[in-house]
Amino acid sequence: MGHYGGMHFIWWILGFIIFIFIFRKPFYSRYQKKQNPLDILKTRFANGELSKEKFEESKKIINADINLNP
Structure with a gap:
């Protein structure tokens, strides 16, 4: 037979x-959307991790x- 039983x-x-398995990770990571800092801040505020004052202060910063580094 020559195929060693399949x-x-x-x-x-x-x-x-x-x-x-080896090459899938680089392709998946290339197409993932990266969050900007403001999106992360909004998510943390929505989850209740930040108070309104801390959210507003961080948002200003x-x-x-962003305005200094276009």
């Missing part, structure tokens, strides 16, 4: 699965930093 086919499938 093991040749199994090794090709296993190699393909390993190949996909972030907006000032």
